[in-house]
Amino acid sequence: MAIFHRILLVVVAASLGVFATPPMASAGHTKSINLKFPRFSVPPRSDREVCTFVKLPRSEPFDAAGTLIVNHGNKKDFTSHHFLLYAYTGTRLDEFAALQGVIKDSKGCIDFGPTDTTTRVLIGGSQSERSLQMAPPGLATQILPTVAGANKKAFGLILNSHWINGTDETQHASVKIKIMPAKPHTVKRYLTPIFEVVANGFLKVPPHQVSTLANWSWAPGGVDLGGSTGGVPVPRGAACVTQVTAHMHKRGKKFTVNFVDHDGSQTPLFEATDYSDPGQWPRTDQPLPANWPLLVSPGQALAYECTHDNGSDASTVPVKLGCEETPGEAPGRSILDQFAARKNITGGAAKRCTQAGPDAAECPASDPAFPDRTFTGNCVEANLVFGFTSDDDMCILPGAYYDWDPVNGCDLGPLPVIN
Structure with missing residues (x-):
């Protein structure tokens, strides 16, 4: 959903490295919004999913013709799993203030910000190094301002980046995003x-x-x-x-x-x-x-x-491994299993381990990241279920x-x- 227009940069938040055009008087913008997810590190042999927040003072909607997303840092065995850009549409914009410019580890940005943080609209995304998405003629995605403090309106943008590091060294990544405006007097329907x-x-x-x-x-x-x-x-x-x-x-x-x-x-x-x-x-x-x-x-x-x-x-990918919780039982519970047990529905994936057999280092008796679980110390074959990491x-x-x-x-x- 994108058309390639000229880039006009104005610094909005130096601490974040975010760029944007000045506020416009109508949805018929002629300038792009340019953002940057700042550089962050990904430890060896791991996934890292992070979020940050950008608040842009805007009083009028912005009709987006599309997005250009460029993931920086790609190399052999170090790749972007995804990047997603959301526009927050809730009523608690001011509660994001502490997250402006902050890089926070979060799975899907679900626990990122106020309690209504998932009240948001997906604006663009990418699974590749460079993604230019184009809206067909006559269509656009509309970004609506929400009310901030003192009844001031602004865009609240949530940026979500997930990278996979298969190397033995710490790697670094960043993302640049360009939201292109639709030409004035051309939009007939908004995309959802x-x-x-x-x-x-x-x-x-x-x-x-x-x-x-x-x-x-x-x-x-x-x-x-x-x-x-x-x-x-x-x-x-x-x-x-x-x-x-x-x-x-x-x-x-x-x-x-x-x-x-x-x-x-x-x-x-x-x-x-x-x-x-x-x-x-x-x-x-x-x-x-x-x-x-x-x-x-x-x-x-x-x-x-x-x-x-x-x-x-027939598979070219090895069986999923996880830390055993009950002797003789494959770990890993589905969303339905978690719902039935009245537990966090997205938290059922097995704790990851890499070598089958006794392994107290990877599978200690307890782990703060899995507060409701205990482990036997064995790394075993596991059920494949929903999870946020690339191994689920x-x-x-x-x-x-x-x-x-x-x-x-x-x-x-x-x-x-x-x-």
């Missing part, structure tokens, strides 16, 4: 993100097995569980889908999306077999298909399914859509300009 996460709840693969239990459907007007589980609420009415892609980790072998019609019949829409470069629908190297944008009405759905392989004979896994359907119009359907041509 698809971030469907419910399938994560069913992800649980025992050692040496393959499973497709991680599946769910994005269904306008249907049961909405995603908005309460870290995803984005589904639309209540018909939606014009402009793009879908996939998100899995290294033991994710296949991701499929099927269009489900009113009669239950399914038509393949998208398939990915490379978790690190999943591609998207529609393909970017071909003309737009005849069914773009894809109308999905109440009673229809996009059904997605992940195939995960936890060290089967996920099954997420990202994408975008705009609202269907009752007169013109998904046709943008006759619609009036709204910016």
Whole structure:
């Protein structure tokens, strides 16, 4: 969702290294917002996921035509797992003040900021070294200001960066982000993100097995569980889908999306077999298909399914290892397991270890990072479940859509300009 425009930099916060243009009088901006996630270190043989916050004084909305995201630091065995940029839409902006310019370790920025920190809109993201995402003509993502102290309005931007260091040395990374404005008098509809996460709840693969239990459907007007589980609420009415892609980790072998019609019949829409470069629908190297944008009405759905392989004979990735908690039982509990036990639903992944067998160093009797668990001292084969590290896994359907119009359907041509 992006168009490449000129860069005009103005220092906003020297401590963070964030750059932005001055406030504008309307949503028809002509200058870009430029941000930088400051340089941070990632210890040897580990993941590190961090967040920071940027507050930009703004009184009017900003119509974003797209984003350019460049991850700096990539090299052999040191790569970005993801970068995500969110606009905070809650009511407690001032409670982020202590986090302005601060780099904080956090999984998904869920425990980052006030209690309503997940009240936010995904603006852009990247799984590659450089990602330029383009919005089709007539579309944009709108960033809305929220009220800060003394009724002053501002943008609250949450930056989330996750890197994987497979080397024996400490590495360093940073990210530069450019949010490009839509041209004035060109926007006819605003894009809304698809971030469907419910399938994560069913992800649980025992050692040496393959499973497709991680599946769910994005269904306008249907049961909405995603908005309460870290995803984005589904639309209540018909939606014009402009793009879908996939998100899995290294033991994710296949991701499929099927269009489900009113009669239950399914038509393949998208398939990915490379978790690190999943591609998207529609393909970017071909003309737009005849069914773009894809109308999905109440009673229809996009059904997605992940195939995960936890060290089967056919796998090129070793079985998941974890610190044993109960003798003879594979560690690792799914989101559903955690929910049933009334525990932190996203905290069930096994404590990571690297060499099977007795290992008191990697698997001590207790660990402050896992306050509700004790360990036997053994590193054993573990269940593959949802988790935030690259050694755990996920099954997420990202994408975008705009609202269907009752007169013109998904046709943008006759619609009036709204910016």
